[in-house]
Amino acid sequence: MDTRSAEEIRADLSYLFDKASQALAARMADSLATLRISPRDYCVLSKAGSAALTQGELAELALMDKTTMVVTLDRLEGDGLARRTPSPTDRRARIVETTDAGYSTVAQARTVIDNLYADVLGVLPAEQREVFLDALVTLVGPDGPLSEVEATPNAPRRRATRSSRTQ
Amino acid sequence: MDTRSAEEIRADLSYLFDKASQALAARMADSLATLRISPRDYCVLSKAGSAALTQGELAELALMDKTTMVVTLDRLEGDGLARRTPSPTDRRARIVETTDAGYSTVAQARTVIDNLYADVLGVLPAEQREVFLDALVTLVGPDGPLSEVEATPNAPRRRATRSSRTQ
DNA sequence: TATTGTTATACTCTATAACTATA
DNA sequence: TATAGTTATAGAGTATAACAATA
Numbered sequence: 569m570d571t572r573s574a575e576e577i578r579a580d581l582s583y584l585f586d587k588a589s590q591a592l593a594a595r596m597a598d599s600l601a602t603l604r605i606s607p608r609d610y611c612v613l614s615k616a617g618s619a620a621l622t623q624g625e626l627a628e629l630a631l632m633d634k635t636t637m638v639v640t641l642d643r644l645e646g647d648g649l650a651r652r653t654p655s656p657t658d659r660r661a662r663i664v665e666t667t668d669a670g671y672s673t674v675a676q677a678r679t680v681i682d683n684l685y686a687d688v689l690g691v692l693p694a695e696q697r698e699v700f701l702d703a704l705v706t707l708v709g710p711d712g713p714l715s716e717v718e719a720t721p722n723a724p725r726r727r728a729t730r731s732s733r734t735q
Numbered sequence: 736m737d738t739r740s741a742e743e744i745r746a747d748l749s750y751l752f753d754k755a756s757q758a759l760a761a762r763m764a765d766s767l768a769t770l771r772i773s774p775r776d777y778c779v780l781s782k783a784g785s786a787a788l789t790q791g792e793l794a795e796l797a798l799m800d801k802t803t804m805v806v807t808l809d810r811l812e813g814d815g816l817a818r819r820t821p822s823p824t825d826r827r828a829r830i831v832e833t834t835d836a837g838y839s840t841v842a843q844a845r846t847v848i849d850n851l852y853a854d855v856l857g858v859l860p861a862e863q864r865e866v867f868l869d870a871l872v873t874l875v876g877p878d879g880p881l882s883e884v885e886a887t888p889n890a891p892r893r894r895a896t897r898s899s900r901t902q
Numbered sequence: 903t904a905t906t907g908t909t910a911t912a913c914t915c916t917a918t919a920a921c922t923a924t925a
Numbered sequence: 926t927a928t929a930g931t932t933a934t935a936g937a938g939t940a941t942a943a944c945a946a947t948a
Contacts, residue, residue, distance in 0.1 A: 571796070574872070577872070578868055578872050579852075581759060581852050581855065581856070582756075582759055582760065582763055582774070584868075584871045584872070584875055585752065585755045585756040585759055585871075586756050586760070587875045587881065588752045588755075588756070588871065588874060588875050588881050589749075589752040589753050589755070589756035589757075590756075591875070591881035591882065591883060592748060592749055592752055592881055593749065593753070594883075595880075595881075596749055607749070622906080622907090623906075623907065624905090624906065624907080629738070632939090633939070633940055633941090634906080634907070634908095635907090635908080635909085635939080635940070635941085636938090636939065636940080637907090638907070638908065638909085639939095652907095655906095658905095658906080658947080658948075659906095659946080659947060659948085660905070660906040660907070660946065660947045660948070661905090661906055661907080661947095662906080662907070685746075685748050687880060688748065688874065688880040688881060689748070690880075691873060691874065691879060691880055692870050692873060692874070696866055696869070696870055697870070699863055699866045699867065699870075700866065700867055700870040700871075701745055701751075702863070703859050703863055703864070703866075703867040704751045704752075704755065704867075705741070705744070705745050705751070706858060706859065707755060707855065707858065707859075708751055708754045708755050708758070712858060713762075713854060713855040713857075713858055714754065714755050714758035714759055714762075714855060715758065716758060716761075789929075789930095790929075790930065791928090791929060791930080799916090800916070800917055800918090801929080801930070801931090802916080802917065802918085802930090802931080802932085803915090803916065803917080804930090805930070805931060805932085822929095825924080825925075825928095825929080826923080826924060826925085826929095827922095827923065827924045827925070827928070827929040827930070828924095828928090828929055828930080829929080829930070
C-alpha cells in the first residue's frame with residue numbers, strides 16, 4: 569500500500585489525520601448501516617430528540633444547509649424515525665420530532681458508537697489514551713492551531729454567469 | 736459554534752478526527768496556494784521528481800485514478816512544473832518529469848509544509864507530542880483499528896442501467 | 903419586505919466507459 | 926487480445942436561486 573518508511577509516515581501529519589478520519593468514518597458508516605441509518609441521520613436524529621426545533625434551527629445546529637436538511641428529513645420521515653409538525657406559533661415553520669422508533673434507533677446507535685470508540689481507543693494503554701485525547705482536544709479546541717475550518721472549503725460555488733464561465 | 740460541553744466533545748472521536756483533518760487540510764491548501772499549487776499537485780510533483788515513472792505508475796503511487804492524473808498533469812504541464820516525455824521503451828506510455836521550476840516549487844513546498852507542521856505540533860510539549868504521534872501511528876498503522884479505508888468509500892458508483900435506476 | 907420550507911438546478915469532484923494508438 | 930493515455934460523461938454530494946406561503 570504505502571511504500572514509505574515508518575518515519576516518513578510518522579512525519580506526515582496530514583496523512584495520519586486523513587487516514588484516521590476516513591477509516592473511522594468508514595467504520596462508523598458500516599456500524600450504523602446495521603441500523604439502516606447514516607452518520608448524518610444519527611446526527612440529526614440525536615439533536616432533534618430533546619429539543620423542539622424547527623428545520624432551520626436544526627440545520628444550523630447540525631452545521632448543514634437547509635436544503636440538505638429537507639432531503640435528510642424526507643428520508644427519516646419516510647422511514648418512520650422522525651416527524652414534521654406544524655409550529656404552533658409560526659405557520660411557516662415545522663417542528664421536527666423524533667418518533668418512538670427514532671428514539672429506539674438513536675439509543676441503539678449510541679451503543680454501537682460507544683462500542684466502536686472503545687474498540688478503537690482500546691488498543692492504547694489507558695495512560696497513553698488520556699494523553700492522546702488531551703492533545704487532540706488541545707489541537708482542535710478553540711485556542712488550538714486546528715480550530716478553524718474556515719476559508720476555501722471547496723471552490724466559490726457561485727452560479728455561473730456568461731462572463732464568469734471563462735475557465 | 737459548538738454548544739456541547741468539553742467532555743462531550745472529548746468523547747466524540749469522529750468529530751475530533753474530522754475537524755483535525757479538515758482544519759489541517761484547509762491550512763495546507765492555504766499555505767500551498769501561495770506557491771500556486773494544490774495539495775494534490777504537491778503530492779504528484781514530489782513523487783514524480785525522483786523516479787522516472789509513467790502516468791499510470793504515478794497514479795498508482797499517488798492513489799488516484801489515471802483519469803484524475805491526466806487532469807492534474809494537464810495543469811502542472813500548463814504551469815511549467817512538469818513535462819510529459821515519450822517512453823523510450825513503450826510508445827504508448829509517457830514518462831512524467833519534473834521541470835526545474837517544478838523542483839524549485841517542491842523544495843519551497845516542503846519548507847512551507849514543515850513550517851506548518853511545526854506550527855501545529857508546536858503547541859504540544861515535546862513529551863506529549865511524541866506520545867501523541869506514537870498513538871496516532873498505532874491507530875492508523877497496519878495492525879491498528881484504523882488501518883483500512885476499505886468498503887463503502889461512497890456509493891457503488893456504477894453506471895445507471897434502466898433497471899438499477901430504481902431509487 | 904423578510905423569512906420558512908420547498909423545488910429545481912448548477913457546480914465540483916471523481917470514477918466508469920469508450921476510444922485511439924500502440925503492445 | 927490487452928494496455929497507456931485520453932476524452933466524454935455519469936453519478937453522488939452539496940449549495941445557490943427562485944418560489945409559495947406566511948410573518
